[in-house]
Amino acid sequence: MNTKVTIAGVEFKNPVMTASGTFGSGMEYSEFVDLNRLGAVVTKGVASVPWPGNPTPRVAEVYGGMLNAIGLQNPGIDVFMQRDIPFLKQYDTEIIVNVCGKTVEDYVDVVEKLGDEPAVAMLEINVSCPNVKEGAIAFGQKADALYNITAELKKHAKQPIIMKLSPNVTDITEMAKAAEAAGADALSLINTITGMKIDIHKRTFAIANKTGGMSGPAIKPVAVRMVYQVAQAVKIPIIGMGGIANAEDAIEFLLAGASAVSIGAMNFVNPYTTVEVVEGIEAYMKKYHVEDIRELIGAVR
Amino acid sequence: MKQKVTATVISQKEIAPAIYDMWIATDLAEQALPGQFICVYPKNKSTLLPRPISICEVAGDKKALRIVYRIAGQGTTEFSGYQAGESVEVLGTLGNGFPVAAGKGKKVFLMGGGIGVPPILQLAKELREEGLAKEEIQIVVGYRDSRMFLKEDLEQYGTVYVATEDGSFGTKGNVMNAIEENGISADVIFACGPMPMLRAIKQYAEEKDITAYISLEEHMACGVGACLGCVVKTKKADHHSHVHNARICTDGPVFEAAEVDI
Numbered sequence: 001m002n003t004k005v006t007i008a009g010v011e012f013k014n015p016v017m018t019a020s021g022t023f024g025s026g027m028e029y030s031e032f033v034d035l036n037r038l039g040a041v042v043t044k045g046v047a048s049v050p051w052p053g054n055p056t057p058r059v060a061e062v063y064g065g066m067l068n069a070i071g072l073q074n075p076g077i078d079v080f081m082q083r084d085i086p087f088l089k090q091y092d093t094e095i096i097v098n099v100c101g102k103t104v105e106d107y108v109d110v111v112e113k114l115g116d117e118p119a120v121a122m123l124e125i126n127v128s129c130p131n132v133k134e135g136a137i138a139f140g141q142k143a144d145a146l147y148n149i150t151a152e153l154k155k156h157a158k159q160p161i162i163m164k165l166s167p168n169v170t171d172i173t174e175m176a177k178a179a180e181a182a183g184a185d186a187l188s189l190i191n192t193i194t195g196m197k198i199d200i201h202k203r204t205f206a207i208a209n210k211t212g213g214m215s216g217p218a219i220k221p222v223a224v225r226m227v228y229q230v231a232q233a234v235k236i237p238i239i240g241m242g243g244i245a246n247a248e249d250a251i252e253f254l255l256a257g258a259s260a261v262s263i264g265a266m267n268f269v270n271p272y273t274t275v276e277v278v279e280g281i282e283a284y285m286k287k288y289h290v291e292d293i294r295e296l297i298g299a300v301r
Numbered sequence: 302m303k304q305k306v307t308a309t310v311i312s313q314k315e316i317a318p319a320i321y322d323m324w325i326a327t328d329l330a331e332q333a334l335p336g337q338f339i340c341v342y343p344k345n346k347s348t349l350l351p352r353p354i355s356i357c358e359v360a361g362d363k364k365a366l367r368i369v370y371r372i373a374g375q376g377t378t379e380f381s382g383y384q385a386g387e388s389v390e391v392l393g394t395l396g397n398g399f400p401v402a403a404g405k406g407k408k409v410f411l412m413g414g415g416i417g418v419p420p421i422l423q424l425a426k427e428l429r430e431e432g433l434a435k436e437e438i439q440i441v442v443g444y445r446d447s448r449m450f451l452k453e454d455l456e457q458y459g460t461v462y463v464a465t466e467d468g469s470f471g472t473k474g475n476v477m478n479a480i481e482e483n484g485i486s487a488d489v490i491f492a493c494g495p496m497p498m499l500r501a502i503k504q505y506a507e508e509k510d511i512t513a514y515i516s517l518e519e520h521m522a523c524g525v526g527a528c529l530g531c532v533v534k535t536k537k538a539d540h541h542s543h544v545h546n547a548r549i550c551t552d553g554p555v556f557e558a559a560e561v562d563i
Binding site: 021022023024028029031032044050051052053056057058059061063064065067068070073074075076079141147172217265267268269270271 | 302304324346347348349350392520522523524526530531532541542543544545551
């Protein structure tokens with residue numbers, strides 16, 4: 001039975017990854033999960049300098065999911081390369097670094113520094129975080145802006161780049177096509193859906209940032225639909241995510257056209273989710289006599 | 302080691318209006334420290350996130366944990382309905398807890414306000430085991446009114462001073478008023494309670510030039526330091542992100558008052 005998938009020339013032992021921002025750099029969850037079991041660890045977004053993030057409260061629960069507006073708190077690329085990469089290198093899993101920035105130059109700076117680190121397999125470019133005022137989503141909601149930043153980063157990146165798409169757009173296929181046309185090696189989707197919760201007892205916003213990105217099982221149907229649409233619109237591989245709680249959910253994304261899947265908010269609910277999804281996919285393949293996982297990718301049209 | 306485990310409810314009762322007292326059987330008790338917390342998972346899958354709840358007491362045989370919590374929303378409402386024998390998913394033990402050693406050989410204030418009172422109990426118990434006399438363990442607790450909880454439990458280990466907001470028992474006002482009215486003092490403070498109380502304690506500790514260890518709370522998602530949801534501003538750069546934002550769940554929940562901006 002083959003569970004290996006290949007994305008932009010990088011081979012993953014299985015299609016199960018972590019969604020950026022929900023798993024740190026793996027350190028915190030390594031107490032629960034054997035990171036060697038995962039196809040890849042996708043790190044929390046890292047910028048050229050440390051970012052303090054947003055005021056609290058930063059998280060709130062909503063029906064079947066949660067809102068967050070962390071604001072990409074991160075230690076900056078220098079600390080990240082000295083601490084987080086060496087930690088991840090101890091494991092037999094691929095490293096995908098999520099890159100964020102306020103300006104094109106910020107992204108280029110991080111991408112170039114990571115170019116010196118052969119242990120990093122791919123870069124995921126965060127142009128879709130809804131929780132920071134500058135940069136990030138500003139590049140991810142207009143097709144021409146997305147095209148430009150993708151093309152620019154392709155000039156500087158040594159590793160293949162994944163553009164992480166926002167669902168907060170009118171037509172996600174336009175964004176996907178723009179990224180593909182600019183040379184993106186892969187796409188990941190969806191980032192969180194912008195939401196709001198009001199605390200009626202305190203008569204204030206549940207999140208200090210007023211809005212937050214919604215994630216969790218409640219957003220899964222939206223994510224599956226978008227993965228399917230994008231899979232029909234582009235030829236580059238897709239990493240699908242959005243509310244995956246178990247192997248059944250993950251298989252839906254594969255069938256919709258994703259070559260790999262990421263587990264996000266559900267890590268908070270069940271810290272063992274990632275490994276359970278790996279095992280559940282294998283059990284599904286056995287049950288339906290699927291010899292090669294690639295038979296599942298995009299099998300539902 | 303942090304683990305997600307299935308615990309069994311041993312007993313549960315309402316000990317004050319909307320305040321529930323639940324004992325759960327779990328091996329996590331073996332590693333539990335005063336001031337640490339556990340995350341309790343609702344069974345209703347529309348309320349996904351675990352609820353962080355402080356550890357109130359560890360059973361003598363280290364086979365069970367006691368949590369005392371207030372009904373604050375859907376999750377805790379669900380928990381309050383659990384009966385003896387029912388299973389419950391918990392993640393723990395989390396956070397660093399109170400530095401018990403910092404109280405050794407000293408006269409201490411253990412201060413708790415409202416639903417911040419519970420973690421004070423296990424701390425009082427352990428300070429007593431460390432050899433502090435009951436007179437040295439000065440427990441100052443604040444409640445809304447005379448419908449108090451855990452007072453008798455606390456009296457086993459220390460001298461208890463009470464403040465109530467409506468003056469129906471003890472000092473009228475808050476824990477700071479109780480300290481003043483009783484003319485008591487301490488070498489070190491351990492506290493858990495609402496933010497205005499913790500701010501007053503931080504200020505009091507600075508004036509008296511003593512150390513205060515305060516336990517903070519914030520909305521959390523993961524409880525293990527990954528999501529960066531629950532942060533507090535710190536004087537020094539935090540060791541994780543180097544941005545003066547420490548994670549309450551893993552770097553705390555107990556901090557030296559002088560080291561945080563609250």
